[in-house]
Amino acid sequence: MTxxxxxxxxxxxxxxxxxxxxxKPEIEPDVSTSIDPASLQDSYxxxxxxFDNPGANTLIRIWKSTFLLDHTSDAKSELVHLENIxxxxxxxxxxxxxxxxxxxxxxxLPSSCRQFxxxxxxxxxxxxxxxxxxRNDTDVYHITIE
Numbered sequence: 082m083t084x085x086x087x088x089x090x091x092x093x094x095x096x097x098x099x100x101x102x103x104x105k106p107e108i109e110p111d112v113s114t115s116i117d118p119a120s121l122q123d124s125y126x127x128x129x130x131x132f133d134n135p136g137a138n139t140l141i142r143i144w145k146s147t148f149l150l151d152h153t154s155d156a157k158s159e160l161v162h163l164e165n166i167x168x169x170x171x172x173x174x175x176x177x178x179x180x181x182x183x184x185x186x187x188x189x190l191p192s193s194c195r196q197f198x199x200x201x202x203x204x205x206x207x208x209x210x211x212x213x214x215x216r217n218d219t220d221v222y223h224i225t226i227e
Contacts, residue, residue, distance in 0.1 A: 124189045125161065125188065125220070126149060126158055126186070126187040126188070126189065126190055126222070127220065127221045128149075128184070128224060129183075129184055129224070130184070130224055130225075130226050131224070131226065132180065132183075132225075134175045134177065135178075136177070138174055139174075140172040140174055141167075141173055141181070142166065142171060143160070143163055143169065143185065143201065144168070144201055145160060145168065145169070146201065146203060147199070147201045148200055148202065149187050149197050149199055150198045150200055151193075151197050152195070152196045152197060153194065153196075154193060154194065156191050158197075159188050161186050162185075162186040163184065164183060165182065165184060190220070194216050195215070196215055198211060199211040211226065
């Protein structure tokens with residue numbers, strides 16, 4: 082059953098049909114308490130990047146072809162979100178002599194991963210590669226880009 086609203090516009094009636102509202106499903110308490118919390122994993126890897134601007138008004142950007150590369154499985158975690166930096170072809174201007182920080186969020190790494198690289202794969206000079214990042218339990222990392 083759909084809900085409908087009636088509005089008057091210039092003397093004529095306009096009927097707007099709305100989709101039904103879905104109620105939040107109820108979860109039995111037995112089900113929610115039977116889930117092992119250790120089996121629940123965050124499906125993202127958070128990489129906080131810090132860039133010390135050595136020069137005058139440097140331009141930086143991130144490409145969609147930025148990945149986390151697992152050393153043991155050859156898996157690639159894809160970039161799913163970024164904050165405080167432009168996605169190519171746009172640029173972000175970094176003022177003189179400041180440390181600029183931005184966040185990259187990637188899809189999950191395999192659970193077997195113990196070490197990975199952050200690599201920007203681009204068809205021109207200027208990409209960066211941060212090697213041998215040690216995996217931690219939180220999947221939150223702070224790296225310096227040189």
